Amino acid sequence: MDIQSIKQRFGIIGHSPLLDRAIDIARQVAATDITVLINGESGVGKESFPQIIHNLSARKHGPYIAVNCGAIPEGTIDSELFGHEKGAFTGAHESRKGYFEVVNGGTIFLDEVAELPLSTQVRLLRVLETGEFIRVGSSKVIKTDVRVVAATNVDIPEAINRGKFRQDLYYRLNTVPIFIPPLRERKDDVVLLFRKFAGDFAEKYRMPQLELDESAKQMLMNYRWQGNVRQLKNITEQISIIEESRLITAANLQKYLPADNRSLPVLFQKENPSGEFSEREILYKVLFDMKRDIGELKKLVVAIIDQGGVSHELQREHQPIIAQLYKEHHETRNDQPLVEVQPRVDHPDIETLYTSEVLDDSLSIQKKEIDLIRRAIEKHGGKRKNAALELGISERTLYRKIKEYEL
Numbered sequence: 212m213d214i215q216s217i218k219q220r221f222g223i224i225g226h227s228p229l230l231d232r233a234i235d236i237a238r239q240v241a242a243t244d245i246t247v248l249i250n251g252e253s254g255v256g257k258e259s260f261p262q263i264i265h266n267l268s269a270r271k272h273g274p275y276i277a278v279n280c281g282a283i284p285e286g287t288i289d290s291e292l293f294g295h296e297k298g299a300f301t302g303a304h305e306s307r308k309g310y311f312e313v314v315n316g317g318t319i320f321l322d323e324v325a326e327l328p329l330s331t332q333v334r335l336l337r338v339l340e341t342g343e344f345i346r347v348g349s350s351k352v353i354k355t356d357v358r359v360v361a362a363t364n365v366d367i368p369e370a371i372n373r374g375k376f377r378q379d380l381y382y383r384l385n386t387v388p389i390f391i392p393p394l395r396e397r398k399d400d401v402v403l404l405f406r407k408f409a410g411d412f413a414e415k416y417r418m419p420q421l422e423l424d425e426s427a428k429q430m431l432m433n434y435r436w437q438g439n440v441r442q443l444k445n446i447t448e449q450i451s452i453i454e455e456s457r458l459i460t461a462a463n464l465q466k467y468l469p470a471d472n473r474s475l476p477v478l479f480q481k482e483n484p485s486g487e488f489s490e491r492e493i494l495y496k497v498l499f500d501m502k503r504d505i506g507e508l509k510k511l512v513v514a515i516i517d518q519g520g521v522s523h524e525l526q527r528e529h530q531p532i533i534a535q536l537y538k539e540h541h542e543t544r545n546d547q548p549l550v551e552v553q554p555r556v557d558h559p560d561i562e563t564l565y566t567s568e569v570l571d572d573s574l575s576i577q578k579k580e581i582d583l584i585r586r587a588i589e590k591h592g593g594k595r596k597n598a599a600l601e602l603g604i605s606e607r608t609l610y611r612k613i614k615e616y617e618l
Contacts, residue, residue, distance in 0.1 A: 275314070292331065
């Protein structure tokens with residue numbers, strides 16, 4: 212079956228090369244029993260791909276079940292997946308088969324697999340490696356023949372670093388990865404999807420179908436769509452019901468799109484429940500700080516050359532950077548300064564300003580990071596927790612950096 216036929220059969224809309232690539236991989240692995248991990252943001256339509264894999268496989272006549280791992284309470288997830296024996300826990304009045312036993316010979320789709328507790332991850336790893344599991348409250352080993360397709364919108368390598376996901380399970384699940392692109396990377400598909408949803412809702416609510424003018428089309432394509440296809444569908448339904456005019460303009464559309472979510476060239480920071488910043492985010496912070504300091508230094512040096520000294524006005528304007536340079540110089544300077552700049556005679560209270568630190572300073576990001584960490588620790592009297600808050604990173608990351616740089 213070719214890609215276009217698969218799209219028609221499973222209701223997938225779009226012409227994006229990234230989307231076609233994902234469908235092609237699903238088509239190729241369907242004939243095998245390889246474990247597949249589907250990655251993609253929430254709302255991109257990951258649930259369609261396990262169905263493609265199952266229905267194009269030799270297991271298509273066997274059972275198929277989709278399990279939302281994030282929706283099952285931690286205390287009952289083992290029982291749901293692997294079953295339990297009578298009396299295994301309070302409320303277990305009779306024995307019960309789990310999903311892996313019921314779906315024997317078929318395919319199980321584990322959605323939001325990164326939400327599984329660590330203890331359940333151990334059980335799942337054993338099933339993937341040996342095809343064996345044990346019911347809760349039992350000692351009898353049960354064999355099963357199940358194809359596992361998993362999906363997540365979580366950055367699993369990051370979850371591994373935080374101790375939330377087992378590395379061995381990740382490599383076992385990630386035999387063949389499939390990436391579903393977010394809607395903002397499929398701009399040409401946005402209008403097609405809007406038209407499809409508008410037609411569906413026109414039929415559902417028995418009203419004329421919505422039409423978009425050119426300005427509205429451009430606004431749709433320039434929007435970030437953090438909720439992806441699901442968000443687009445919900446907004447299309449709202450507009451279908453509320454707007455009286457069937458021709459939608461950018462002015463109409465703007466009322467339904469949050470203004471702070473346009474596709475602008477800004478740094479996008481992922482939500483991180485632990486409050487921990489990635490190393491990339493720390494580097495961005497360091498680079499922006501360096502850029503600001505260098506800009507201030509340029510203005511200061513030019514002014515010194517033009518005026519022959521540090522005037523009263525310059526002192527006020529650049530007081531923070533002058534103080535910082537003077538402090539750093541006396542902390543780290545060599546025996547002889549490279550450049551010495553004398554203050555103006557009419558301001559004898561200003562000490563001699565050395566700029567050896569400026570000229571000799573390395574632009575190494577690592578050195579800048581070490582310097583920031585050292586200053587934060589000194590500022591807070593060695594208290595790592597307060598220093599980590601000052602730096603915008605977790606205490607755990609700070610401790611790792613201290614060990615790494617031998618501070």
